[in-house]
Amino acid sequence: MSALHLLRHDHVDRPGGDVVHLRATVDALRMHDVDAQAATWEKAEGQPDVVHLYNVDLPLALALDIGRARRRWPDAKVVISPIFWPWDVGALLRSGEPAIWYRAGRNALKTWGTWRSVRRSLAAVDGVVSCSRRERDLTQRYFRLGARPHWYAVPNGVWVDATPPPPTAEQRSVFLAANGIAGRPSLVIGMAGRVEPLKNQLALVEAVAAVDGAALQLIGSRRPTRYADRVFRRADRRLSGRWAWLGEQRAEDMPAVFSQLDVHVMPAFRDVANLVTLEAAAAGCEVVVSTTGAMAEYLGPLVRLAPSYSSAAIAAAIRSATAHPAQPELRAAVTRFDWSEAGRALADCYAAVLADR
Numbered sequence: 001m002s003a004l005h006l007l008r009h010d011h012v013d014r015p016g017g018d019v020v021h022l023r024a025t026v027d028a029l030r031m032h033d034v035d036a037q038a039a040t041w042e043k044a045e046g047q048p049d050v051v052h053l054y055n056v057d058l059p060l061a062l063a064l065d066i067g068r069a070r071r072r073w074p075d076a077k078v079v080i081s082p083i084f085w086p087w088d089v090g091a092l093l094r095s096g097e098p099a100i101w102y103r104a105g106r107n108a109l110k111t112w113g114t115w116r117s118v119r120r121s122l123a124a125v126d127g128v129v130s131c132s133r134r135e136r137d138l139t140q141r142y143f144r145l146g147a148r149p150h151w152y153a154v155p156n157g158v159w160v161d162a163t164p165p166p167p168t169a170e171q172r173s174v175f176l177a178a179n180g181i182a183g184r185p186s187l188v189i190g191m192a193g194r195v196e197p198l199k200n201q202l203a204l205v206e207a208v209a210a211v212d213g214a215a216l217q218l219i220g221s222r223r224p225t226r227y228a229d230r231v232f233r234r235a236d237r238r239l240s241g242r243w244a245w246l247g248e249q250r251a252e253d254m255p256a257v258f259s260q261l262d263v264h265v266m267p268a269f270r271d272v273a274n275l276v277t278l279e280a281a282a283a284g285c286e287v288v289v290s291t292t293g294a295m296a297e298y299l300g301p302l303v304r305l306a307p308s309y310s311s312a313a314i315a316a317a318i319r320s321a322t323a324h325p326a327q328p329e330l331r332a333a334v335t336r337f338d339w340s341e342a343g344r345a346l347a348d349c350y351a352a353v354l355a356d357r
Contacts, residue, residue: 001350002035004048006065018054018083020251021156021275028157028343034350041068048073050350053080053125059114062121077126077353084130084139085272088292092269094309099227100197100269119143127353129346131156131273132294150356152349155298157339158278163255163331166284175260179217179244186213187322190261190285192254192276193268194221195228200267200290202231206311207265209238211318216243219257258283263321266290269308273298282334286321288314299333302326 005022022038029036037045051069056062062080069078092100122128122143127150130136136153140146167175173184181188189208193199201218208216216239222228235243249257254276258264264280264287271293281287281299289295290308303326306317 001033001050001347001354002046002048003029003037003050003052003350004044005036005038005052006044006054007038007040022054024157024159024275024339025342025346028339029347030343031340032343032347034343034347048076049354050077050079052129053078054083056080056082056084056118056121059117059121063117066121066124077350078124079127079129079350079353080122080125081129081131082122082135082139083272084142085135085270085292086138086142087270091292091307091309094307095200095203095269096309097197097202099230100200102197115143119145126150126356127152127349129154129349132297134294134297135272150349150353152345154342154345154349155337156273156275156278157337157342158275158282158334159255160282160335160338163282163284164259166259172260176215176244179246180241181215181217181244182241185215185242187211187263187318188215188217188261189263189265189318190217190219190258190280191265191267192219192249192257192280193266193274195223195231196225197227198269200269200308202227202234203308203311203314204265204267205231205235205238205243207267207314207318208243210312210315214242214318215239217246217257217261218243219246219249219254221248254279255283258285261285263288263318265314265318266295267306267308267314268292271295277303278334278337281330284327284331286325286327287330288317288321298337299330302330302333 005026026036026038053065066078122145129152133153136151191204195201208214258280264285266274266277266289268290273294277287277289277295288304288306291305295303304317304321306313
């Protein structure tokens with residue numbers, strides 16, 4: 001069995017979690033005798049049995065890719081991972097941040113305006129692979145498609161064995177000092193994600209400022225935007241000497257970075273099932289996520305939930321996570337989502353789609 005996972009044309013200039021997810025999926029499939037490749041249209045080789053596409057947020061590109069795949073490989077099956085979650089309009093309005101309103105409103109209008117196009121694309125492919133049962137069911141209901149054959153839920157994964165041992169207090173102190181955090185904070189909180197309104201770093205800065213003795217590490221790319229400038233200015237004002245921006249890190253270095261944290265927080269306004277939360281939990285962190293997305297389906301009560309619009313609620317979730325730690329049970333729970341298991345499950349989905357000729 002062979003599978004082509006289609007990369008974005010700008011995957012080099014704009015790497016992100018979706019590209020990390022795609023490449024890890026390809027590696028996981030290869031562990032189960034699937035001849036998988038990650039490539040753009042121009043560099044795709046051979047005759048794949050399955051063409052795997054990603055993301056309904058770019059509906060025109062998706063429709064074009066489906067048609068292109070049908071013409072180029074008429075015998076191949078086309079599968080899509082929607083990476084879709086409906087917008088929580090109430091949470092967005094309560095955020096009080098105009099930058100978030102603008103960005104979310106623009107994206108929501110795009111989704112609503114192209115609803116028919118996305119619905120046609122989802123109905124036209126041979127299989128749909130969501131990263132949770134909740135995402136699968138929401139996608140079917142939102143686009144009024146009902147229960148259909150070959151709609152699967154395959155959880156995201158994490159390379160559990162790649163996690164290093166926890167650092168000593170001295171090692172962590174050296175690491176923090178090298179990144180601009182002086183002294184020995186009682187609590188180190190981190191967030192991995194590009195700095196943008198929907199990731200909600202402003203609320204996280206306020207939440208960390210409300211937790212006694214806490215320091216913050218932001219990890220991820222930063223584009224020259226007004227929102228990013230506001231995040232950095234507010235962090236300088238509210239967390240002087242107690243925060244650092246590590247910038248974008250290589251995927252292979254992230255386990256070591258996570259091991260330096262006590263709590264990882266993902267307060268995003270819209271998410272599905274982020275890889276960084278699983279990776280942080282595997283590295284020994286307590287984890288806090290917003291109430292959107294499927295992490296509660298993955299980790300149950302071991303993950304702390306907080307509404308993204310409330311910095312006070314995020315701070316309370318951080319305090320709860322440290323007062324009532326879920327580790328090591330949390331790390332044990334994450335082992336169920338090792339990428340090798342995700343690869344096996346996805347290979348089984350491909351086999352079922354291919355069997356339906």
